[in-house]
Amino acid sequence: MPTTLNKIAKQGDNGATMMPIIQGVGRAAIEIAAVLRGAVFRGALGGAGSENVQGEQQQMLDVLSDEIFLDEMRSTGFVCAVGSEEQEELLVIEEYSHADYLVLVDPLDGSSNLDVDGPVGTIFSIVKRKTANSERPHVSDTLQSGQSVIAAGYVLYGPSLMMVCSVGAGVDGYTFNPASARFELSHADIRIPETGGYYSVNESNKDKWLDGMGDNLDRMKIETGLGMRYVGAMVADMHRTLLKGGVFLYPADEKNTTGKLRLLYEAIPMGFVMEQAGGKAMSNGIAVMDIEPEALHQRVPVYLGSNTNVDSLLG
C-alpha cells in the first residue's frame, strides 16, 4: 500500500494538527497544476494588468493560484489568516477567524517561467497565532522568526507534481500519482548531500552584488569546482540543491539592496526545509531562521545548501 500524506499525522509533536492544512496545500497544488496545464487554452497566460504590493506585474496565473490557495486554506477550517505575496495586507478568513494557525504563501513562484513552459512552484509555511483566539488575527501574528515555524514546504510543478514538506521531523517528498489521484510518498527522509552538486545563482548580477559576494563566489568556484545550474524559479533551484547538494544564493545587489527574495514566504520556508534536511540557510551573517521579521513583504539575501558549500561561499 502506498504511503500518502496521512503519514504526516504520525510525525513529531505537530504532525496531527498540521496534516489537514498540508492536505489543503495538496488540494490547492492539484488544482493549480490543472490550471497551469490548461492555461494556454483559457487565455490565462500573460499579465493580469495589475501590480502586487511589491510593484511587480502580476500574471493572471499569480492571481488565480492565490485565489485557489486561499479557498483551500479556508476549506480546512484550521486557518484564521493567510499572508500572501499577492496580497498587500494580511487576509483574514472571516468564517474561521478564531482558528489557531496562519499560513504564509508564495502561491506561484518563478512566474517569469510561465511564458516558456518552465517549472514553477508554491512555497508555504505555517505558524501559530500570537494574538488570543477571541481577537481578530493581526499582521503581527505573521512576524515570527523561523524558530516559530511549525511546518513548511513547497510544491514543484515540473514534469511531475511534487510536494516536499516538513513538520519538524525530517523532510519527505510526495509525488502526485495520476493513476490514484493522490500524493504518494516517493522521497522518504530527504537528506542533502554534505557536498557536491551545483552552485545556483543569477550570475549576471555579479558586478552589482553587495557585501563582496562576487569575490566570495569566485573563491568558492575555485575551492569546490562546482558546475552551475539556474532555473530562475526558487522552488526548482532549491529542489535540485536539496537532492544533489551545492548552494543556491540570491545576494543583495545595487538594485535590490536588501535582497530580492521575501523572508516570510520564500526564505524562511526554504530555510526550514533545508535545515530539516541537514543543510544550512544563511542571510546577513546569521541563520535565516534567526531573523526577526519586521514586515510581511520584507526581503533578505539568501544563501542555502550543503553545509560545506555554504561555509565555503561565506567563509
Ligand code: AHG
Ligand atoms: P516570484 O515569481 O514569486 O516573484 O519569485 C521570483 C523569484 C524566485 O523564484 C527566483 O529565485 C528569483 O525570483 C529569480 O530572480 P532573477 O530573475 O532576478 O534571477
Ligand code: MN
Ligand atoms: Mn517567489
Ligand code: MN
Ligand atoms: Mn510568486
